[in-house]
Amino acid sequence: DAMVIQNPRYQVTQFGKPVTLSCSQTLNHNVMYWYQQKSSQAPKLLFHYYDKDFNNEADTPDNFQSRRPNTSFCFLDIRSPGLGDAAMYLCATSGVRGNTEAFFGQGTRLTVV
């Protein structure tokens, strides 16, 4: 049974058109993460929530925003996607900070045309 679910699996958006990716979890974990993974690269953390506390990585572009309306759901909003934002976006959860494993969803592959 999937525990971290990302929708959609594939998303095509137009250059500059806002897009939202969604993530839900059934694990009741406190922490939710969004990672960006470009082709043949390692995943890179964009931001994370510890409960409702939002933590942005210093090098995450302003173009990327996130919302976490409740424990189960987290959204990634890309306000004006550029061609360079085409990537796999991975959502993950963990029970507590740092010292437990993160569980990842299957990812959403974003294409910008």
Added chain:
Amino acid sequence: AQKVTQAQTEISVVEKEDVTLDCVYETRDTTYYLFWYKQPPSGELVFLIRRNSFDEQNEISGRYSWNFQKSTSSFNFTITASQVVDSAVYFCALSEAGGNKLVFGAGTILRVKS
């Protein structure tokens, strides 16, 4: 600053061969956590193992084994008798105690041929 290096970009083996994936890390923290994840073609990252910095015991799980050596800052992963289903990208990662950021290595593509 934390850094994880996986020097092997790609490894190809024939089924039933043993293969070792190397991971070297850098951190100034005395307490930290090391992880290995598998990323099959379907895309999700599958957790394989977590090890904290105070536990240098090697671990074996079926065909998988891990060798953690603080003296060389290495956390290597061996697959014994590899199978085609082991073909994937394998990532080594590091996080600091109390932190949230998983710092990943560049990944090693493992191709197991029948």
